[in-house]
């Protein structure tokens with residue numbers, strides 16, 4: 001299998017472009033799922049305090065036999081902990097649960113603009129980055145106006161903006177904004193939580209390339225330049241979601257996928273949460 005490409009972040013660190021998401025994997029099953037993913041060849045795992053499975057992620061990394069430095073791990077502070085001191089406490093707890101000395105990427109999970117604490121939260125992330133405990137820092141679910149505010153009120157451009165992104169919601173405005181400022185766009189729910197996989201256009205493209213609809217969508221994400229973190233608990237799907245380097249979508253395929261845009265979200269609009 002071809003190796004996973006790495007993207008360079010605006011702080012000089014690099015991130016494997018295809019990673020493994022663990023949202024909704026119960027803590028008791030997480031270590032096994034992470035071991036299966038690492039054995040399949042993933043080198044990047046996306047968790048969060050909210051997923052309540054950070055201990056399983058750390059355990060899976062240790063059980064894999066890989067050196068800690070070979071696996072890129074992301075975690076996030078949940079929006080109810082936004083704020084300077086509460087974010088520092090949440091970060092310490094994530095490190096403790098993971099059993100790590102450093103986190104590769106630490107994100108603000110949601111801006112939660114009504115509670116208006118994301119700028120203070122960002123200052124806490126700058127601090128743990130300056131202390132060397134988070135190698136890179138970024139945000140999730142930030143609209144461009146939230147990013148504009150961080151740019152006005154802080155000196156650090158986020159390394160990553162992780163947003164809901166799939167063919168129904170290709171996030172062109174966010175992608176263009178991020179690209180212009182050196183922010184890597186990362187796609188969460190890249191398969192629209194599996195709901196998009198029955199789409200007839202994706203079935204046609206899957207037949208054309210002799211792959212599955214999920215492989216078509218993951219390949220599309222990579223060709224857009226996104227980091228992509230599909231989740232699965234099936235060892236077979238964990239492996240097949242990584243097997244996306246043996247075909248290329250052509251301009252006609254990309255146009256067919258672009259026509260699927262509907263604006264449909266599987267999660268909340270970030271301005272409506274918190």
Ligand SMILES: NC(=O)c1ccc[n+]([C@@H]2O[C@H](COP(=O)([O-])OP(=O)(O)OC[C@H]3O[C@@H](n4cnc5c(N)ncnc54)[C@H](OP(=O)(O)O)[C@@H]3O)[C@@H](O)[C@H]2O)c1
Pocket residue numbers: 020021022023024046047109140141162163187188189190191192193194195197212214215229230231232233234237240241267
């Ligand atoms: N920042 C945020 O706010 C945020 C929000 C949501 C998610 N995330 C991150 O993004 C990751 C991915 O998003 P997600 O878990 O919501 O959804 P997703 O990756 O879009 O889809 C996962 C669903 O698709 C199914 N699936 C996976 N591969 C498949 C395949 N090859 N064929 C058929 N079905 C397949 C999975 O079922 P099986 O497990 O049975 O295979 C699961 O039900 C999360 O795990 C999390 O790390 C971040």
